[in-house]
Amino acid sequence: MAEDILALIKENVIQGRVTRDDEGFDEGLVGQAGVSELAKEALAQGVSSQDIIKLGLSEGMDIVGQKFEAKKYYLPDMLASAKAVGAVMEILEPYLTRSNIKPKGKIIMATVKGDFHDIGKNIVSILLRGAGYMVKDLGNDIDPQVIVAAVREEKPQFLGLSALLTSTMLRMKDTIQALTEGGVRDKVKVIIGGVGTSEEFAQSIGADGYGADGFQAVRVVDKLNTSRKD
Amino acid sequence: MLVTKERIDIDRQQVLRSIGYGTDCKLPTRLASLVDDYVENVHNLIEPSYSCVVRDINLVQDSRVIIDGSIIFESKVIASLLEQCEKAAVFLVTIGEHLEEMAYRLVEDGLIVQATVLDAIGSVAAEGVADFVQGRVREIADDRGLVISQRFSPGCCDWDICQQRRLFWAVGGDSMGIHLTDGCLMIPRKSISGIIGIGPRDGNVENCNPCKTCDKHNCHGRRGM
Known part of the structure; x- marks a missing residue:
């Protein structure tokens, strides 16, 4: 019974359906329960919030990631699925707090000074939340000193920096430099992303990781998180 | 400032391309409906205006x-x-x-797919206004027996975005309700500034493509060869 409802949650994450009124990636699903109704039903049946996250949401998003990489899914499809995950996480939040379940880690996200492009950052933030991380989004056009102060105050394990323009990419280096000068560079792993950035660029400015897209960003954070705990 | 009375046509295919969909992709019905709805009804959110000056080039050196x-x-x-x-x-x-x-309101309401589609439509519309201006410049050039180059914007390639201020001053950007941030980005964001060359019809101007000699092969702004 639990397996059935978890499989349905997983399938509806893949379809990107929050409620029964939503259409899915495929047609003909309107009227069938979406993830919100299914998650509430699963909790009523006594399914644990961890199982809903692991076997419903995470497994569903893994498949969405595979479809995205295989170019069977595109940005809006991935966003619809991420939104479905976010909707369930909201439902589960009080259960997770009650069970004293900790997030996998904390990450601060920011689009660097001089850049207002935030769609990529927002997508990565949604995917990270869905993957079990606590995300604090500072917004866009963020001064390096504001980021340094946030790292001091929030004590995140990770910092995600985003930039789209070739001119503002260089502000990522300034931000990392500011972390060093502020004495907090060794307290946080820095992951960068954005259209013009690359693995080589990340290495050249002293970042710890690079995410070419949202899913890769989550994988990089997961990998750094594992090595941090080892 | 000139406010164009032209209706800026939004190319549905271009909107889909900008959010990742090629012509051979399966487009979910829900997205097709959303894009069609927005493309049809977005015009009351678009107020196209432009400023353009044609000036003599005095010197090009290095x-x-x-x-x-x-x-x-x-x-x-x-x-x-x-x-x-x-x-x-x-x-x-x-x-x-x-x-x-x-688009901001949609994000705040958690409607991120809708916001992404609307944002893409805004980018396509802004390019549409720039295309319109480029067309007008082409007409001016044509009247004089000249041709136009590709258009380039500050922030592209090695053109420092800080030089946006000089361009802004030249066309009176403030009078258009656009302002520059400290980092020289334009607010409203769906604005485009740039330069178009006008020169003789000998092939060198029309065919000049600086991307041909650029080694940034993965650049997202790389022009067709």
């Missing part, structure tokens, strides 16, 4: 370009673009602030 005696741009790419040109059209276009305000 990476320095002097226009109208006082507008100085420093960029090897822009210098190579304008090398064979007699005049330059400096322009600024915007679709106004309503569309991005709506």
